[in-house]
Amino acid sequence: MEIITRFAPSPTGYIHIGNVRSAIYPYLLAKQNKGKMILRIEDTDRARYVEGATELIEDTLEWLGLNWDEGPIVGGPHGPYFQSERMEIYHKWARKLIESGRAYADPTPPEQIAQYREKCNQEKVPFLYRNFRPENTTEWKPGIPLRFKAEPKSYTWHDEVMGDMHAGPEVLDDIILIKKDGYPTYNFAHIVDDAEMGVTHVMRGVEYLSSTPNYLALYEALHLAQPKLVSLPHILAPQGNKKLGKRDGAKSVTEYRDDGVLAEAMLNYLACLGWNDGTEQEIYTKDELIKNFSLDRIQNSGARYDETKLLWLNGQWIRRIFTEQGAEALYARTTNFWPEIANDFSDEYKIKVLSIIYDRLKTLSDLREMTTYFFEDPRIDIDMLVNNKFVKKLSEAEIEELLKLTIAKLTDLKEWNADNIQIILNELLTETGKKPAELFSLIRIAISFAPFSPALNLTMDVLGRNITLARLNTVARSI
Numbered sequence: 001m002e003i004i005t006r007f008a009p010s011p012t013g014y015i016h017i018g019n020v021r022s023a024i025y026p027y028l029l030a031k032q033n034k035g036k037m038i039l040r041i042e043d044t045d046r047a048r049y050v051e052g053a054t055e056l057i058e059d060t061l062e063w064l065g066l067n068w069d070e071g072p073i074v075g076g077p078h079g080p081y082f083q084s085e086r087m088e089i090y091h092k093w094a095r096k097l098i099e100s101g102r103a104y105a106d107p108t109p110p111e112q113i114a115q116y117r118e119k120c121n122q123e124k125v126p127f128l129y130r131n132f133r134p135e136n137t138t139e140w141k142p143g144i145p146l147r148f149k150a151e152p153k154s155y156t157w158h159d160e161v162m163g164d165m166h167a168g169p170e171v172l173d174d175i176i177l178i179k180k181d182g183y184p185t186y187n188f189a190h191i192v193d194d195a196e197m198g199v200t201h202v203m204r205g206v207e208y209l210s211s212t213p214n215y216l217a218l219y220e221a222l223h224l225a226q227p228k229l230v231s232l233p234h235i236l237a238p239q240g241n242k243k244l245g246k247r248d249g250a251k252s253v254t255e256y257r258d259d260g261v262l263a264e265a266m267l268n269y270l271a272c273l274g275w276n277d278g279t280e281q282e283i284y285t286k287d288e289l290i291k292n293f294s295l296d297r298i299q300n301s302g303a304r305y306d307e308t309k310l311l312w313l314n315g316q317w318i319r320r321i322f323t324e325q326g327a328e329a330l331y332a333r334t335t336n337f338w339p340e341i342a343n344d345f346s347d348e349y350k351i352k353v354l355s356i357i358y359d360r361l362k363t364l365s366d367l368r369e370m371t372t373y374f375f376e377d378p379r380i381d382i383d384m385l386v387n388n389k390f391v392k393k394l395s396e397a398e399i400e401e402l403l404k405l406t407i408a409k410l411t412d413l414k415e416w417n418a419d420n421i422q423i424i425l426n427e428l429l430t431e432t433g434k435k436p437a438e439l440f441s442l443i444r445i446a447i448s449f450a451p452f453s454p455a456l457n458l459t460m461d462v463l464g465r466n467i468t469l470a471r472l473n474t475v476a477r478s479i
C-alpha cells in the first residue's frame with residue numbers, strides 16, 4: 001500500500017515553529033516509504049483567510065526542502081488542492097448523508113442556539129446540540145447550515161502516538177458539516193478530502209484528538225475506511241506549560257531564515273523536537289532523518305522549544321557546510337548577511353574573511369557585527385584598550401614600546417602570510433618576556449577594537465600588511 005500523507009494548513013498567516021512539524025513528519029514518513037506528501041490548502045474559513053498566506057506557506061516548505069508531491073503549483077491527480085475550489089465535492093458527499101438520513105438542514109436561528117447553550121450552563125449539564133435537534137427538518141438549500149445526525153455511542157481507536165484511546169457517547173454531537181455560507185467546516189471537509197485524496201496517515205496537532213470520535217462517526221456514516229491517526233503533541237513555550245503560539249512570540253519559520261539560520265539546522269532542530277531515534281546523535285541531514293524517522297518514537301508529551309539549542313545546531317551546521325562543502329558553498333549562503341560596507345569588497349576577500357570567522361558564527365547574521373573591522377578602520381577607543389583585563393597589566397610606556405617593537409618587526413617581515421606572522425608573534429613573546437594574553441590582546445584590540453576576533457595571525461594576514469601596520473601606528477600615536 002502506498003503511503004500518502006498530507007500537510008493541510010489554513011492560510012490564516014505565517015507558519016510558525018510551533019506548527020511546522022505537522023509538515024515535517026508527514027514529509028519524512030512519505031519519503032521513507034517512497035510514498036507521497038500532499039499539500040492541501042484549507043481555505044474554507046473565509047473570515048480568517050489572509051491574503052498572501054498560501055505563498056508564505058509554500059515559501060516556508062520550499063526553504064526547508066519539504067517538497068510536496070501533489071498540491072498547489074505542482075498539481076496532481078487529486079486536485080484541486082484548495083478546499084475553496086472543491087465545493088461540489090463536499091456538496092456531493094453531503095447529499096449522500098442527507099439521503100441516508102444522517103444529515104439535516106438546520107434553520108434554527110443562532111439566538112435560539114445561544115439560549116439552548118445558556119440553559120445547559122444554568123443546569124450545569126454539557127451542551128449537546130443533539131438534545132435540541134429540531135423535529136421538523138426542512139429541505140437543505142443555500143443559506144441553511146447542514147448538520148450531522150449523530151448517534152450517541154462509544155468509540156475506541158488507536159492513535160499512532162497516543163496509543164489506544166476510548167471516548168464515551170457524550171462527545172458525539174450534531175456537528176455542522178456545511179455552514180450557512182455554503183462552505184464546509186474543517187470537521188467535514190478534511191474527512192472528504194483525506195478520503196478522496198487517498199490519505200493513509202492523518203498527522204496533525206493533538207488539538208484534534210478530542211474531536212476524533214465525531215470524525216470516526218463520519219467515516220462510518222460515509223462508509224469510508226479510517227486512515228491511521230497520528231496526533232502530534234504540542235511544542236511548549238520556553239516557560240510554563242502552555243503551547244508555543246504566536247502570542248508567545250513564536251516567530252515565523254522564515255524569520256529565522258532572515259536572521260541567518262540555515263534550513264538544514266531548522267529542519268534538524270524541529271524534527272528532533274519531540275522525536276529521537278533512540279541514539280545520542282544530534283546532527284541529522286535530511287536524508288538521515290528520512291532514513292531514521294519512525295512514528296513510534298514520536299514522544300507523546302509536549303516538547304519544549306529551546307532557541308539556544310537551535311542556535312547551537314545552527315553553528316554546527318555552519319561548520320559542517322564549510323568543512324564538507326567548502327568555503328564557497330558557505331559563502332553562497334551569506335549574501336544578505338554582510339555589513340553594508342562589505343558591498344565594496346570582492347567575493348574573494350569576503351571568502352577569506354568568512355574562512356577565518358565561520359567557526360565563531362551562531363547565525364549568518366553574526367557576520368554583520370563581527371566583521372566590520374575587515375572592511376573599515378575601527379573607531380579608536382583607547383579606554384577600551386587600556387581597560388582590557390590583560391592589557392591593563394601593562395604600563396603606558398610598556399604599551400607604547402610593545403607596539404613600536406611589533407611595528408618594526410612586522411615592517412621587516414619579507415613575505416606576509418599567516419605562518420610568517422605567527423613566527424614574528426612568537427619571537428615578540430620571547431624577546432619581550434610578556435605573557436601571550438597581554439601581548440596578543442594588545443595587538444588584537446589595536447587592529448580590530450572588537451570584543452572577539454579570529455586567531456591574530458589569521459586576522460592580520462587577511463587584513464594585509466598595509467592596513468595592519470597603519471592601524472598599529474595610529475594606536476601607537478594615540479597612546
Ligand code: GLU
Pocket residue numbers: 007008009010022042186190203204205
Ligand atoms: N487546517 C487545519 C489547521 O491548519 C489542519 C488540521 C489537519 O491537519 O487536519 O490546523
